[in-house]
Amino acid sequence: MQRLRDLAISDTGFVFDPFSGATYTVNGTAQCLLDGLKRGLDRDGLVALLRERFECSDEDLPRDIDDLVQSLRMFGLVPGGFEVGR
Amino acid sequence: MSRPLYDRPILARHQTGLMNKFSRVASMQPQTHIDGVPVQTLIEAYGSPLFVFSEKTIVARYRELRDAFARRFSKVRIAWSYKTNYLDAVCKVFHREGAWAEVVSEFEWEKARHNGVPGERIHLNGPLKTEATLRRVLPEGTLIHIDNFDELALLERLADELHLTPKVALRVNLAVESIPAWSRFGFNLESGQAMTAANRILTGKRLDLVGLHCHLGTFILDPASYREQATKLAGLANELRRAHGAIMSFLDIGGGFASRSKLKAQYLPGEQASPSFDRYAAACAEGMAALDYPAGSEPTIVLESGRALVDDSGTLISTVIANKRMPDGQRGLVVDAGVNVLFTSFWYDHDVVPAQPFGGISEPTVMYGPLCMNIDVVRDTIQFPPMRAGDQVVFRNVGAYNVTQWMQFITYRPAVVIIGADGRHGIIRKREQLETLLASEEVPSWL
Numbered sequence: 340m341q342r343l344r345d346l347a348i349s350d351t352g353f354v355f356d357p358f359s360g361a362t363y364t365v366n367g368t369a370q371c372l373l374d375g376l377k378r379g380l381d382r383d384g385l386v387a388l389l390r391e392r393f394e395c396s397d398e399d400l401p402r403d404i405d406d407l408v409q410s411l412r413m414f415g416l417v418p419g420g421f422e423v424g425r
Numbered sequence: 426m427s428r429p430l431y432d433r434p435i436l437a438r439h440q441t442g443l444m445n446k447f448s449r450v451a452s453m454q455p456q457t458h459i460d461g462v463p464v465q466t467l468i469e470a471y472g473s474p475l476f477v478f479s480e481k482t483i484v485a486r487y488r489e490l491r492d493a494f495a496r497r498f499s500k501v502r503i504a505w506s507y508k509t510n511y512l513d514a515v516c517k518v519f520h521r522e523g524a525w526a527e528v529v530s531e532f533e534w535e536k537a538r539h540n541g542v543p544g545e546r547i548h549l550n551g552p553l554k555t556e557a558t559l560r561r562v563l564p565e566g567t568l569i570h571i572d573n574f575d576e577l578a579l580l581e582r583l584a585d586e587l588h589l590t591p592k593v594a595l596r597v598n599l600a601v602e603s604i605p606a607w608s609r610f611g612f613n614l615e616s617g618q619a620m621t622a623a624n625r626i627l628t629g630k631r632l633d634l635v636g637l638h639c640h641l642g643t644f645i646l647d648p649a650s651y652r653e654q655a656t657k658l659a660g661l662a663n664e665l666r667r668a669h670g671a672i673m674s675f676l677d678i679g680g681g682f683a684s685r686s687k688l689k690a691q692y693l694p695g696e697q698a699s700p701s702f703d704r705y706a707a708a709c710a711e712g713m714a715a716l717d718y719p720a721g722s723e724p725t726i727v728l729e730s731g732r733a734l735v736d737d738s739g740t741l742i743s744t745v746i747a748n749k750r751m752p753d754g755q756r757g758l759v760v761d762a763g764v765n766v767l768f769t770s771f772w773y774d775h776d777v778v779p780a781q782p783f784g785g786i787s788e789p790t791v792m793y794g795p796l797c798m799n800i801d802v803v804r805d806t807i808q809f810p811p812m813r814a815g816d817q818v819v820f821r822n823v824g825a826y827n828v829t830q831w832m833q834f835i836t837y838r839p840a841v842v843i844i845g846a847d848g849r850h851g852i853i854r855k856r857e858q859l860e861t862l863l864a865s866e867e868v869p870s871w872l
Contacts, residue, residue: 352786354436362439366786369434393431406750407434413754414438 343416344377356416363414368393372407376417381424433811437788438754453787453810455779456819459740460844464780464817467842472856473744473817474762476828476841480518482738483824484846487522490682490730493702497710500725504548506680507533509731509825510739514843514853516540519734527729531558534567548677548729550596550638552610559583563591570594570638570677572611577622577632584631594636594677595623597661601653607642614639614657620664627669634671637662640679640729644688648700648708654678655712662724663717672718677727678709684736686773686822689805695776695822702733732825739824741767742780743803745816746795756790758812763794763801765834767820768827770803780817783810792818796835833857 347355352370354363365373371392375385386400404423411417457464460479467475487503494501504527505519511533517540520526526537529551537547544565549558552572556579559569563583571577571593584591596611597619612619626634641654658676665671682705685695692698709726718724741762749757764770777792790809794801803820812818831838837857844850855861 364435364437364439364786366432366435367429368432369436372434389431392428394428395431398431398433403433406748407436409750410436410754413750413752414436 340417340421343373343411346373346377346416348373359415361414368403369407372404376408376411376423383425385423432785433748433813435786435788435811437786453778453808455782456740456821457780457782459819461848462844462850464742464819467850468742468744468817470850471840471842471852473742474760474766474839475742476766476823476839476854477740477742477850478512478515478735478824478841478843478853479738479740480843481846483515483518483735484522486734486737487519487524490702490728490734491523493706494709494726494728497706498713498726499723502675502725502727503734504677504727504729505734506729506731507536508829510735510828511536512828512841512853513540515735515824529553531555531561534558534562538565545592548594548638548727550729554579556583560587563587563589566592568592568594568636570596570611570636571622571626572596574622577625581629581631590631590633592635593626593632594638594675595619595626595634597637597639597658599639599654599657601641601650601657603647604642604645604650607640610640611638614661619661623661623665623671624668627665627671634665634673636673636675636677636724636727637665638677638679638727641681643681643732644683645681646683646691646698646700648704650708651678651705652708652712655709656715657712659713659716663715666718672722673724675725675727676713676716677729680728680730680732682730682733684732684822684825686736686769686775689772689774691774699733736822736825739822739827741820741823741827743818743820745812745814745818747814748812751791754789755806756788756809758790758792758809758818759795760792760803760818761795762803762820762839763796763798763835764803765794765796765801765836766827766831766838767794767803767823768830768832769823769825774807775804775823776821777804777807777809777818778821779810779812780819783812785811798835828854833862837861 352365375388503524505524507528525546526542527548528534544567547567549567550570598608598611599614600606612622626632683699687695743760743762746759751757787808787810789806792804794803840856841854843853
């Protein structure tokens with residue numbers, strides 16, 4: 340998780356990974372989730388965080404969290420076996 | 426202060442490396458309407474997926490082609506290529522504009538007759554001309570474009586039997602720089618085969634040789650190819666005049682003009698890479714300057730364009746079924762139109778956009794159709810904005826070949842509608858249903 344914690348994230352959603360030099364763009368919800376993951380929130384905590392910061396209707400938030408985590412795994416920003424705590 | 430609206434989280438990796446000099450930043454805009462009709466209205470009325478044709482675009486493209494050639498040639502004829510799209514409503518728009526028909530089978534010939542085209546305004550082309558077909562079409566004065574010596578012999582025999590002198594054209598294949606020769610159709614020019622066939626027709630006097638025809642290929646992006654083709658075709662016409670005194674009433678340069686679609690191997694988008702009709706016409710006129718005919722006997726220039734005339738007028742609306750995250754990081758978007766209805770996905774990178782306003786970060790996306798087949802990819806990687814299940818996407822420039830080459834597979838073929846020049850819209854081919862398919866099936870009594 341150190342690599343995730345080391346990510347530099349600007350207010351406008353620009354992400355720099357000092358380990359690889361790769362850069363990314365995130366939207367507001369992904370930025371919020373990265374913040375929550377850095378803080379070690381579990382799935383319920385992340386869902387609560389999203390509901391607190393965004394106007395959510397009937398969105399399937401756990402599905403979207405899993406989707407983002409899959410992207411993080413693929414880009415090597417979290418370990419291969421990483422799962423959000425339940 | 427109200428909270429921002431939620432949208433699905435996106436982490437898009439920046440692609441690094443040198444940009445090729447042809448690249449551009451795509452600025453994607455949604456297409457919410459087609460010819461002024463909301464996409465939502467069309468989907469609600471006719472279902473999804475849905476092919477939509479624009480009468481206005483068909484007419485505009487037809488007139489653009491006609492005018493481009495009419496500015497350079499005194500006599501021009503467009504023969505609508507039925508195989509490109511033989512839906513009656515589409516054909517009728519072309520015929521209303523003055524197009525003849527170019528057909529390549531008895532089925533297409535019957536379609537053209539059904540659409541009110543007189544037999545003598547039909548060019549029958551292609552390698553499939555059976556004796557039964559020729560017996561059917563010859564009495565109606567259809568122009569026969571001869572493909573091979575067996576066909577030539579058959580025509581001579583039928584001419585004798587039926588006491589007719591069929592009007593024929595010689596299909597010729599020839600080599601031009603920069604594109605592979607389509608040598609499987611017609612008689613080869615460079616080897617002398619075309620001249621041999623012409624000599625046989627002109628000395629035999631059982632057939633009336635009225636035209637020469639060459640179709641270079643398809644999606645030809647270099648107009649110079651047509652200059653070379655026209656020069657060679659004019660050269661053959663000159664030779665026939667010198668040897669036999671024969672004057673052709675038409676020279677048919679075929680089709681092959683590129684539409685605004687983008688081939689997979691192409692760098693530039695279609696609207697930048699594809700030459701205008703004007704450029705094709707100019708190249709043709711330069712080549713035809715080699716024709717040495719007496720004043721007043723200029724041949725009609727025949728065009729058999731299909732793709733370039735109808736591709737831009739067709740749109741496919743499709744609905745998003747699901748999002749998936751693929752192992753390579755791309756987003757997978759499953760839509761309800763597959764390669765079975767969007768056949769051209771095999772060779773085009775289709776121009777596809779959302780049908781509703783969108784926001785959020787675009788990410789590399791691959792679009793899959795609904796078929797349970799791995800090959801069912803309707804669009805390779807494209808930067809695409811976030812979509813939800815139930816949203817619509819619009820595939821543009823899909824009017825050529827899809828509604829003829831499509832296949833019924835796994836699911837039904839969708840409905841096709843046309844939007845009239847005045848904004849009216851109506852169905853031109855019904856969506857298939859179980860009964861449509863069962864109507865052609867039979868179960869033997871022992872089963």
